Amino acid sequence: MVRAEAWRGSPTATTKRQFLQLVRILKPSKKRDVFYDVGCGYAQPCIWIADRVKLAVGIENFAPRHREALRRVKRSGIENVRVLKRNVERASYKQATMIYSVITLDLDFFSKVQRETRRGTVIALCYPPPYPIKAKRKGEYFIMETPLKRVRDQSEYAKMFTGRKRAQIGDVYDLLPRTYSKHLEWQISHADSNWKKLGFLTSADCKKWKRRERAQLG
Numbered sequence: 234m235v236r237a238e239a240w241r242g243s244p245t246a247t248t249k250r251q252f253l254q255l256v257r258i259l260k261p262s263k264k265r266d267v268f269y270d271v272g273c274g275y276a277q278p279c280i281w282i283a284d285r286v287k288l289a290v291g292i293e294n295f296a297p298r299h300r301e302a303l304r305r306v307k308r309s310g311i312e313n314v315r316v317l318k319r320n321v322e323r324a325s326y327k328q329a330t331m332i333y334s335v336i337t338l339d340l341d342f343f344s345k346v347q348r349e350t351r352r353g354t355v356i357a358l359c360y361p362p363p364y365p366i367k368a369k370r371k372g373e374y375f376i377m378e379t380p381l382k383r384v385r386d387q388s389e390y391a392k393m394f395t396g397r398k399r400a401q402i403g404d405v406y407d408l409l410p411r412t413y414s415k416h417l418e419w420q421i422s423h424a425d426s427n428w429k430k431l432g433f434l435t436s437a438d439c440k441k442w443k444r445r446e447r448a449q450l451g
Contacts (some may be wrong), residue, residue, distance in 0.1 A: 244274030244298050246335040246359075251373065252278050255357055258371050259331055261285045269329040271321050272336035276302035276314065283311045286331070291316040292324045326350055335359045344430050347379055354379045361394045364420040365428055370396050381431055387421060 266286045273291030293299045302316040326349045358375045367382040368375040384390045391400035406414045
């Protein structure tokens with residue numbers, strides 16, 4: 234959490250060593266996986282993972298970084314990397330099977346990903362997702378799959394956030410600057426309405442996922 238927030242906006246926020254730790258967790262397939270780096274900066278993670286996936290796509294909205302990313306991809310000679318100049322909430326994620334990000338993403342983004350991606354699409358973040366989304370903590374990363382799951386209560390979220398076996402939401406507040414604590418308080422107080430925004434939450438909606446998958450697979 235500290236690393237992601239301290240480096241947020243940096244075009245080189247991920248070191249190769251740290252990223253390769255994530256690659257070992259994700260176990261990508263060159264035949265089927267399409268990797269997206271949301272807020273990709275100079276697109277280094279896309280370059281690093283390119284030989285392990287079918288396609289790597291970087292999303293970068295800041296023009297100077299986008300130009301530098303294109304230059305680095307061209308210099309690498311790698312052909313299965315694309316860098317798109319897009320706002321992260323306006324990009325399409327229909328192709329994605331793996332999504333990675335070091336930037337702060339709100340519930341609208343998760344709602345969009347949930348609507349557009351196939352079941353089992355992996356989302357890997359350097360920070361916990363917004364409350365009440367549930368994730369598994371693996372080393373420095375927070376991993377989840379679509380359809381997204383909800384934490385049982387504030388204590389479960391606190392354990393995920395802190396990586397401790399015993400934790401309460403007050404422990405999370407102690408780790409956050411006041412501005413972020415206020416934002417978390419808002420997320421918790423609006424948890425039910427925020428969760429509804431994510432969609433596909435009922436058994437009937439799960440059937441929609443299966444029908445959509447069959448249609449996508451032909």
